[in-house]
Amino acid sequence: xxxxxxxxxxxxxxxxxxxxVLIVLVFRPxxxxxxxxxxxxxxxSFVLAIHVGIGVIQGGEKFIEEPLKKAVTWFSMSGLKIxxxxxxxxxxxxxxxxxxxxxxxVQIYSIGYMHGDKGxxxxxxxxxxxxxxxxxxxxxxxxxxxxxxxxxxGLCSYLLIGFWWYKYSAREAAKKAFITTxxxxxxxxxxxxxxxxxxxxxxxxxxxxxxxxxxxxxxxAGALTLIAAILFLGPIGKSGQFPLHVWLPDAxxxxxxxxxxIHAATMVVAGVYLVGRTLFLFKTVPGAMAFVAFMGAxxxxxxxxxxxxxxxxxxxxxxxxxxxLGYMMLALGAGSLTASMFHLMTHAFFKxxxxxxxxxxxxxxxxxxxxxxxxxxxxxxxxxxxxxxxGCLAIAGIFPFAGFFSKDLILEVVWANSTLSGxxxxxxxxxxxxxxxxxxxxxxxxxxxxxxxxxxxxxGELRDKxxxxxxxxxxxxxxxxxxxILSVVGGWVGWPGxxxxxxxxxxxxxxxxxxxxxxxxxxxxxxxxxxxxxGGAAFIYWKNAVSxxxxxKKFAPLYKLxxxxxxxxxxxxxxxxxxxxxxxxxxxxxxxxIVDGIVDGVANTTKVLGSVFRRMQxxxxxxxxxxxxxxxxxxxxxxxFADTSVASLxxxxxxx
Amino acid sequence: MNIMFWIxxxxxxxxxxxxxxxxxxxxxxxxxxxxxxxxxxIYMMLQADFLAAVQILVYGGAxxxxxxxxxxxxxxxxxxxxxxxxxxxxxAGLVSLALIVINAIMVxxxxxxxxxxxxPVETVGHIAELMLTKFIVPFEVVAVLLLxxxxxxxxxxxxxKKTS
Amino acid sequence: MIGLNHFLVFSGTLxxxxxxxxxxxxxxxxxxMGLEVMLTAVNVNLVAxxxxxxxxxxxxxxxxxxxxxxxxxxxxxGLALIVAIYRNRISVNVEDFDWLKW
Numbered sequence: 001x002x003x004x005x006x007x008x009x010x011x012x013x014x015x016x017x018x019x020x021v022l023i024v025l026v027f028r029p030x031x032x033x034x035x036x037x038x039x040x041x042x043x044x045s046f047v048l049a050i051h052v053g054i055g056v057i058q059g060g061e062k063f064i065e066e067p068l069k070k071a072v073t074w075f076s077m078s079g080l081k082i083x084x085x086x087x088x089x090x091x092x093x094x095x096x097x098x099x100x101x102x103x104x105x106v107q108i109y110s111i112g113y114m115h116g117d118k119g120x121x122x123x124x125x126x127x128x129x130x131x132x133x134x135x136x137x138x139x140x141x142x143x144x145x146x147x148x149x150x151x152x153x154g155l156c157s158y159l160l161i162g163f164w165w166y167k168y169s170a171r172e173a174a175k176k177a178f179i180t181t182x183x184x185x186x187x188x189x190x191x192x193x194x195x196x197x198x199x200x201x202x203x204x205x206x207x208x209x210x211x212x213x214x215x216x217x218x219x220x221a222g223a224l225t226l227i228a229a230i231l232f233l234g235p236i237g238k239s240g241q242f243p244l245h246v247w248l249p250d251a252x253x254x255x256x257x258x259x260x261x262i263h264a265a266t267m268v269v270a271g272v273y274l275v276g277r278t279l280f281l282f283k284t285v286p287g288a289m290a291f292v293a294f295m296g297a298x299x300x301x302x303x304x305x306x307x308x309x310x311x312x313x314x315x316x317x318x319x320x321x322x323x324x325l326g327y328m329m330l331a332l333g334a335g336s337l338t339a340s341m342f343h344l345m346t347h348a349f350f351k352x353x354x355x356x357x358x359x360x361x362x363x364x365x366x367x368x369x370x371x372x373x374x375x376x377x378x379x380x381x382x383x384x385x386x387x388x389x390x391g392c393l394a395i396a397g398i399f400p401f402a403g404f405f406s407k408d409l410i411l412e413v414v415w416a417n418s419t420l421s422g423x424x425x426x427x428x429x430x431x432x433x434x435x436x437x438x439x440x441x442x443x444x445x446x447x448x449x450x451x452x453x454x455x456x457x458x459x460g461e462l463r464d465k466x467x468x469x470x471x472x473x474x475x476x477x478x479x480x481x482x483x484x485i486l487s488v489v490g491g492w493v494g495w496p497g498x499x500x501x502x503x504x505x506x507x508x509x510x511x512x513x514x515x516x517x518x519x520x521x522x523x524x525x526x527x528x529x530x531x532x533x534x535g536g537a538a539f540i541y542w543k544n545a546v547s548x549x550x551x552x553k554k555f556a557p558l559y560k561l562x563x564x565x566x567x568x569x570x571x572x573x574x575x576x577x578x579x580x581x582x583x584x585x586x587x588x589x590x591x592x593x594i595v596d597g598i599v600d601g602v603a604n605t606t607k608v609l610g611s612v613f614r615r616m617q618x619x620x621x622x623x624x625x626x627x628x629x630x631x632x633x634x635x636x637x638x639x640x641f642a643d644t645s646v647a648s649l650x651x652x653x654x655x656x
Numbered sequence: 657m658n659i660m661f662w663i664x665x666x667x668x669x670x671x672x673x674x675x676x677x678x679x680x681x682x683x684x685x686x687x688x689x690x691x692x693x694x695x696x697x698i699y700m701m702l703q704a705d706f707l708a709a710v711q712i713l714v715y716g717g718a719x720x721x722x723x724x725x726x727x728x729x730x731x732x733x734x735x736x737x738x739x740x741x742x743x744x745x746x747x748a749g750l751v752s753l754a755l756i757v758i759n760a761i762m763v764x765x766x767x768x769x770x771x772x773x774x775x776p777v778e779t780v781g782h783i784a785e786l787m788l789t790k791f792i793v794p795f796e797v798v799a800v801l802l803l804x805x806x807x808x809x810x811x812x813x814x815x816x817k818k819t820s
Numbered sequence: 821m822i823g824l825n826h827f828l829v830f831s832g833t834l835x836x837x838x839x840x841x842x843x844x845x846x847x848x849x850x851x852x853m854g855l856e857v858m859l860t861a862v863n864v865n866l867v868a869x870x871x872x873x874x875x876x877x878x879x880x881x882x883x884x885x886x887x888x889x890x891x892x893x894x895x896x897x898g899l900a901l902i903v904a905i906y907r908n909r910i911s912v913n914v915e916d917f918d919w920l921k922w
Contacts, residue, residue, distance in 0.1 A: 620917035622851070625746055626843050633754045661822045662859040667828050672834055672857055676841040681850060695834075695860050701859055702827065702871040704881050707863075714888050719895050726849045726899040730906045739847045742915055748843035759832030768824050768873065775875035782878045783885065789883055798889045802894050805893030809900035815907065 002058070003049035004067060007585040008055060009086045009126050012096060016103075023121055034121035034172040038128045039107045045135065046100035049093075056093040056507065062278060064507060069141050069204065079200060079418035080198050087141035087204065090507035091341055094137040095273060096245050098348045099266050101486075103131045105479035106261040109356055110206050112475035113257055113363060123163060127261070138273065146274065150188070153267050161254040173250040182239020188274075191231025195281075198227075208280040208341035223348040228281050228288035232295075239271025240322045241329060242299040246569055248322055252314035256359030264321050264355045265348040272328040272344055276337050279510055283335060290428040290569070293333020293414075297435040297442075300568070304445040308452070309552075309563040312564060313358045314370045316453050320395065321351060327410055330439060334432065336413040338505040342494045345504075349490045349631040350394035350403055353483035357388040360476055361457060364469040371517035373464040374457040380469040383477045385458050385483035392454045394487040396447035396530045397591060404527075405491035409505075411522050414439055443526055447533025455541040460470045488491030502633050661701060668694030681731060681739035685723050692716045706780045827868035835861035848902045848912045852895060859891040 019041035021281065027034040056063045071085025087093075107127055114123050133152035140146035155178075162174030195203055198217050199210045205576040214224050235241065242249035251263045262268070275282065275292060282288045299321045307319035310546050331340035364381055365374060378385045394401035397408065415421050418432035462469070471477070506513050539545050552559045564570070667692055675687035692715040699708035776782060787795050794819050838861060841854025863884040870880020906912055 021783065053799065211696045556796070620845055620914060620915055620919070622742065623744065626744055629839065629843070633751055633758065636758050658822050663824060665826075669830070669833055669837065672837040675853065675857070676837055676845070676850075681847055684853060688857065691834075691857060692860060693844070695864060698827070698864055699867060701822075702867050704867050704871065704884075707867060707881050707884055710885060710888055711863075714892055715856070715860065718892060722895050722899055723849060723856075725851060726852070726902055729851065730912045731847075739845060739850050742846045745844035748840055752840035752843070755839065755854060756833050756836040759836070760829050763825055763828040763832065763860050770824055770872050771875055773875045775871060776878070779826045779878060779881065780855075783881055786878060787885070791886075795885060798886055802889060802893050805896050809896040809897050812897065813900035813903045 002055040003050045006055045006088060007070070009048070009052055009068075009088050009096075009139055010070075012045045012052070012100065013132045013139065015045045015048075016128040016131035016135065018504040020125050023125040026556070028121045028125075033311075034124045035107070038124040039104070039111075039211070040130055042100060042104045042107055043129065045131070046104045049096040049100040052088060053093045053097045054153075056088065056090050060507075063093075063128045064509070066524060067092075067141075069205065073087060073139055077545055080196070080404060082144055083142055083203070084145055084485040085094055085141050086139035088139065089220065089277060089338070091273075092138050094341060094345060094508055097137065098345050099131070099134050099138060102261060102265040102352045103127070103134075105352065105482060106257045108259045109359070109476050109479040110255075113359055119163065122196070123160075123255070126156060126159050126163070130160065130262060130267070134270070137270055141204060143195065143204065143278075146237075146277070147185075147189065147192055150234070150270060150274070151185065153270060154185065157181070157251070157262055157267055160258040161251045163209060163254055163258065166582075167253065168483055170253040172245075173253040174423075177247040177251045177517065178243050181237040184233045184235070184244050186233070187230050187237075188234025191227055191234065194227045194230065204277060207278075209390065211281050214284060221287075224281070225285040225287040225291075229291055231278065231281070232275065232288070232292060235271030235329070236295065237271070237331065238274075239268050239325045240299075241271070241295050241297045242302060245299065245322045246301065246565075246572065249315050249318040249565075250310075252318050256314065256362055259318070259328040260352045260355030260359065263318065264351040267327055268321060269328070269348070271343050272325060272332065272340060275329065275332050276340055279286070279332060279335075279337055282332070282469075283510070286422035286426055286428060289333050289335060290431055291333070293330050293417075293435055294431065296326045296329025296331075296333055297414075297438045298326070299323070300330060300442040300614055301438045301445075304442045305562055306451065306565050307449040308445060309354050309559055311360060311371055311388070312354070313371050313453060315370070316371075317351070317354055317358055320354075320446065320450065323446060324351065324395070327407070327439065327442070330435060331413060333435075334410075334413040334417045335510075336409070337510040338494075338508055339406065339409040339413045341508045342431075342504050343410055345485070345488050346394065346402035348407040349483055350391045350401075350487040353387055353480060353487055356476070356480055356483065357384050357391060360472040360480065360486075361469075363472055365464070365467055365614075368464060368467065371453060371456045373467070375460040375464070376458070376462045377469055378458045380462075382469040383471060383480060383494075387480040388454065388458070390484045390487050392450045394491075395450055396534060397443055397526055399523075400488070400523050400526065402487050402489070402491035405494045408526055409494060411439055411443070411526055412519055413435065415519065415522060440526065440529060444529040444533045447530040448537050451534045451537035453540050455537055459542050525654060540602065577607075633648060657701075664694055664697045664701070668698065679737055679739050681727055682724075684737045684739050685720065685727060688723070689720050690718055692720070703775050704779060706783055747802050823862060824868060824872040827872075828865065831861045831864035831868065832914060834864065846915055848914050848917075849899075851914065852898050852902070855898070856891060857872070859894075864888050884914050 016038070019038045022037055023034045025307050027037055039389065067087050067089035069087045071083035071087075074082045074084045107124065110123065110127070115118055117123065130153065133149045133156055137146055137149035137153060140149060158174050158178040162170050163179050164170045167175075192202065194208065198214075198219055199207060201207060201210070203435070211224075214221075219227075235242045248263060248268065252259050256264075282292055303319045303322035303326060307316050310316045310319060324343070328340045328347070329392065331343060360381065361374065361377060361384060362369070364377070364384075364618065368374075389402065394403040397404045414432055414436045416423075417426075417429065418436045419429040420433055420436065540548050540551065657796065671690035671694065673688045675684045675691060676686060678684045692711060696711040698709045699705075699711055835858050836855030838854045838859075841857065842851050843854075845851055845854065866880040866884045866887070870878065870884075874880070902912060905917065909916060
């Protein structure tokens, strides 16, 4: 079975694809059957993914050094060979596990959440299509296949955000998400093309062999840094990094299971995964690494500072997602595939958990989004309460929850790269020191805004007197429990003490396996920071020791800045209105006056010439005949003057 | 022989010129008949008696009748000023004159492979033989062509019934 | 001595006079007459060359007969056209016939 799963990993994305086709073509009028088909397929994929995972763990060293790759040639021409297939190594095996797990749970959860929706079958079709795309992306052995599925994933995101298309905001959010990510994807495509042009291959393994010797391929370090930066635009868009993060909070217009599946656990980490897959490229040039790390850390801090003041549960979670994605990027930028992928996995657990919990709350509160309308939900929905608490503790990084291990690992790798550790080298130590401070701050803020939301929602008195909250049905509670358990124990796999052959870091890594020794200073510091955040939140929002309204007034400019998301959307709007529209108007003018002028000029010239020359066409046959004979005379004259010999006259019939 | 040629040539060309220059279309038609007869005489000089006879019959007879029918069917009443020059007459004259000169120069410059053999005295039999043996296909085609032209002329000239 | 050249120049001149008539007259029937003269001139050419270059073959004369037949057909169709046009336009003035233009 394990051998079968390893050799036929292509079945994992294929099964959801079959489910998609079946639902769209056959089962659309039958919602229950559709859900059954979709869930069955994704569960089989999940089982296969588990077997792949077991196989990889048993294979150990073999898969780390030499990934299992099977591919068929899609098309080839001289200098270009494109394959489709799959590549199994610990990283992709881990991702397969995470994606199929979250997708399965979300699909089960959706039975309850989407119950009675008109587009129930279509929803499952889209979820299956998404699962197919994401899994295809995960196992892609080359960048082109990755790009194809990357775009498919973007399409699914568009379809699912705009799932409730009759809502204006959902439509707009879907368009925004698609266009924004597409902007980044353009950079990604450029990067892929540049890699193909310079290195002549898109295969990940071949690229990883060739890129470190970039000088042989006529590239300078600066040029390679530029390629890496262009390639990084794709992850910036897809993973909601700083300038292109605007779509992710708006994407919460989609159904909550979608938010959990796509905009928390799986799709948005595609960018992180892509960078992780091409980390050999970034590692070759320290500048690119520093760029990735800085973008990540800045996004983390930036999004956390916005999340502090938001009033919608899903928006807060969305900004938290952006922030955590920044964390993953920071880990990659610090050169640790292990830390990044580890955090990706634990984040998938607890963020999916929190989104599903938020969906549960929304379900109970009849889609009332404002958290200030909630309160005291603890006694109405205990399962949601306890699982949500686990999620919050996990993301805050409290021992022994999953987030503690991964967040600590990230802080450790950044620490190791900074001047603080004392044994770092390279030109960017100072930068990494700054990034470490930013990351620590972010950790504290994360704990604060998470527990702010938690206390407002679940403690105190129910503020909306008309609401009748109730606990969610079994199909929705079960995934919460599963994810809650994973959020508690999921972090232990990354405990460095497990050692060679067992620890997460042994399998998912780049370079040599190092046993990271526990840095007690870091552990204590991050725990204290998290406790400060939680304490502060409890102090303000639970005990109401300080009025949060007073605080908001006191720090009005900062509050407003954060509440309005640093006016990024407004800046974009202004840019689009002024720069792009202005450019459009300029080009419109160019088109209207210059291009059209040329075209019209050509047409007018022809017209004028025609109006002159048409006088020649008198329509009288006599004239034509006259011209014919006059032409003969003129020809004879020309020929006889050009050459007076008989030979030239013979051309027109004379002579012999 | 020489004098005969010159007289016939002058009469033929002169009547052709008069045909062209005359302002009365009917007079032009009469001069055309003279021209055709002159050409028939030229055929005689070229020892082509059969062709001379055909020329008189077809051109001098049939075609002339046709033309006069045409005149009578179109121009009625006063025949004066019925055959005027168009606006491009001067240019046409110039071109024609130039072509006469060019033709003359080219004919005179060319070294013709003249044969000294005498033509057969009796031509009709030979022509008949040629037409019905070697040139039987063109002969039949011309027959068909004449038929087609006959039918075509009738159909074209027939009054078109106004169909709504 | 009258030779081939004389006849050829004669036929060429006759052709050009016919051409002049065809090009310069207004009356369509006059144009038709010019055309007939041109055809006759061509016939003279054929016969003369046949007489002087291949006197015993007579092929030129056969061709002349064909040309005459074609000329007869042409004049029949031409006159039919003129009559048809005249019926439409009450004119045989070719300057009125400018339907070939735009």
